[in-house]
Amino acid sequence: MIATDLDGTLLRDDKTVSARTVTALAAAEAAGIEVFFVTGRPVRWMGVVSEHVHGHGLAICANGAAVADLSDGRHRLVKVRPLERDDALAVVQALRTAAPGVSFAVERTEGIHYEPEYPAFPLDPGASFAPAETLLAGAAEDFTAQPVIKLLAHHPAMDADDFLALGRKAGGTLAEFTRSSPSALLEISGLGVSKASTLAQACAERGIASEDVVAFGDMPNDLAMLTWAGRSYAMANAHRDVLLSTTHRTTTNETDGVAAVIESFLGV
Known part of the structure; x- marks a missing residue:
């Protein structure tokens, strides 16, 4: 293969x-x-x-x-292979404490949704904007019923590798942290994913x-x-x-x- x-x-x-x-x-x-x-x-x-x-x-x-x-x-x-809602919420809380200024996006199976401060992707027009805690709300008859496949965290000032190390220290027992962008953008998946x-x-x-x-x-x-x-x-x-x-x-x-x-x- x-x-x-x-x-x-x-x-x-x-x-x-x-x-x-x-x-x-x-x-x-x-x-x-x-x-x-x-x-x-x-x-x-x-x-x-x-x-x-x-x-x-x-x-x-x-x-x-x-x-x-x-x-x-x-x-x-x-x-x-979803990121469970409670784990995602715990990661949000941990990163807000560890990295003031962080903003989040929530990637679900049918699309992405942002906090207002998050730098939105031009390929995804029409997404909704709300605090991460709202975007991760419990199941409802709307996008929040879709599984979360990735949580994204962006910091406007930190070095990309330093932010990854900080994220893993703050929330590594809750989820998998990685990155693929040259900017300080963390990609967070379910533990073991x-x-x-x-x-x-x-x-x-x-x-x-x-x-x-x-x-x-x-x-x-x-x-x-x-x-x-x-x-x-x-x-x-x-x-x-x-x-x-x-x-x-x-x-x-x-x-x-x-x-x-x-x-x-x-x-x-």
């Missing part, structure tokens, strides 16, 4: 998949190698690769909190051992997957922790580093 991150890894900086990469992915699957896209993106942002899904049509999204079937163009959820743990489940269902997985990534949210896989590649543009934690390197996302490795495997 090939397990690849998207942003900063498979995708070029303009969020496209190069013709070379499309050809390499198709050749891998034609050779009997499954390809899984494993990303921090929510399911609704998977249009960038939907047409390049072959074979199984599945993708692991939201850092392992969601598995989606992209094969029919509907981006259908087939598995959700990561790209690695969901990928391991997918591999177990297919009888694929970790030593038969080749993984590609560039940011801290890829680290668990990269260390779990039998063979892992850091992109040349990767975060320093990723470069230190992998034994193999490839070129940058802008120069089709994933495709280059696949071509070397297939001898093309």
Whole structure:
């Protein structure tokens, strides 16, 4: 199996998949190698690769909190590993105490919702705005009935890595903390939920051992997957922790580093 991150890894900086990469992915699957896209993106942002899904049509999204079937163009959820509401509320409280100035967004299965101070994503117009405690309210006949798949925390002034360390210290017993943005933006999932743990489940269902997985990534949210896989590649543009934690390197996302490795495997 090939397990690849998207942003900063498979995708070029303009969020496209190069013709070379499309050809390499198709050749891998034609050779009997499954390809899984494993990303921090929510399911609704998977249009960038939907047409390049072959074979199984599945993708692991939201850092392992969601598995989606992209094969029919509907981006259908087939598995959700939620962040429980009480844990999310406890994380909010812990971070408000530890990092004054923090703001939150709540990613649910059908969309994202923000605190007014949070820097909203341009890809998600029409979201609702309210304090996190309201956004995490108990089940009701509206968006709050949808499972929470990720809590996002943004700080306007802190260093990104320092904020991650602080988040893990303040709430690491409640949830999983990681990051994939160059800004101080934490991505918080249910305890035990990561790209690695969901990928391991997918591999177990297919009888694929970790030593038969080749993984590609560039940011801290890829680290668990990269260390779990039998063979892992850091992109040349990767975060320093990723470069230190992998034994193999490839070129940058802008120069089709994933495709280059696949071509070397297939001898093309």
